[in-house]
Amino acid sequence: DVxxxxxxxxxxxxxxxxxxxxxxxxxxHENMFWYRQDPGLGLRLIYFxxxxxxxxxxxxxxxxxxxxxxxxxxxxxLESASTNQTSMYLCASxxxxxxxxYFGPGTRLTVL
Amino acid sequence: xxxVEQDPGPLSVPEGAIVxxxxxxxxxxxxYFMWYRQYSRKGPELLMYTYSSGNKxxxxxxxxxxxxxxxxxxxxxxSQPSDSATYLCATSYSGAGSYQLTFGKGTKLSVIP
Numbered sequence: 001d002v003x004x005x006x007x008x009x010x011x012x013x014x015x016x017x018x019x020x021x022x023x024x025x026x027x028x029h030e031n032m033f034w035y036r037q038d039p040g041l042g043l044r045l046i047y048f049x050x051x052x053x054x055x056x057x058x059x060x061x062x063x064x065x066x067x068x069x070x071x072x073x074x075x076x077x078l079e080s081a082s083t084n085q086t087s088m089y090l091c092a093s094x095x096x097x098x099x100x101x102y103f104g105p106g107t108r109l110t111v112l
Numbered sequence: 113x114x115x116v117e118q119d120p121g122p123l124s125v126p127e128g129a130i131v132x133x134x135x136x137x138x139x140x141x142x143x144y145f146m147w148y149r150q151y152s153r154k155g156p157e158l159l160m161y162t163y164s165s166g167n168k169x170x171x172x173x174x175x176x177x178x179x180x181x182x183x184x185x186x187x188x189x190x191s192q193p194s195d196s197a198t199y200l201c202a203t204s205y206s207g208a209g210s211y212q213l214t215f216g217k218g219t220k221l222s223v224i225p
Contacts (some may be wrong), residue, residue: 004155009127031211041218043156043200090155099144099204103155
C-alpha cells in the first residue's frame with residue numbers, strides 16, 4: 001500500500017512564526033504535491049515537485065516555499081505565518097503510470 | 113467555466129438507498145478520472161480511478177465515465193452510514209512534460225440510519 005505521512009495532524013502557530021510542514025512517502029514516487037483545502041474553495045495546489053531539488057509553483061504559491069532534498073521527503077515552509085494561512089494542508093504523491101494521487105492524512109494548521 | 117464542476121450538496125439519503133454523485137468537466141484532454149472519499153478532518157482517500165469511458169465496479173461502488181458528454185458519476189449501492197463523507201471527483205492530464213490534475217469541490221453525503 002502507498003503510504004504518505006505528514007509530520008503533524010494539528011499545529012498551532014503565532015503570526016510571524018516560520019512553519020515547517022513535512023511529508024514523507026515510502027513508495028519511491030518522483031512526484032509530490034502540497035495543497036491547501038478550505039471550505040467552499042476545495043483543494044488548491046501550492047507547489048509540486050517532479051524530482052529531488054526540483055519545484056514548480058502551483059496556483060497559490062505566495063507566502064510559501066518548498067524543499068525537496070531527498071526523494072521521499074517534501075517540505076512546505078511558511079516563511080512568516082499569517083492568519084489567512086490557517087487551513088488544512090494536504091500532501092500527495094503520484095502512483096507511477098496512473099496519474100492518481102495518494103494523499104497524506106493532512107495537517108490542520110491554525111495561525112493565531 | 114470551471115474545469116470540473118461538482119454539486120456541493122449536501123446530499124442526505126436513508127440507509128440502503130442508491131446514491132448518485134456527478135461531475136462534469138470541460139477539457140477533453142483529460143485522461144484519468146478519479147473519485148476520492150474524504151472523512152471529516154482526514155485526507156482524501158482514493159476510491160476508484162478509470163482511464164476510459166464505461167463503467168468500473170468495485171464492491172458497492174461503480175464509477176462511470178462518458179467522455180462524449182464529459183460526465184463522470186459515482187454510484188453507491190446499499191448505502192451505509194459509514195459512507196457519510198465528502199466525495200471529490202478529479203480528472204487529470206499528462207503529456208509533453210506537463211501534468212494537470214483538477215478536483216471538483218466535493219459533494220457532502222450523509223447516510224441516515
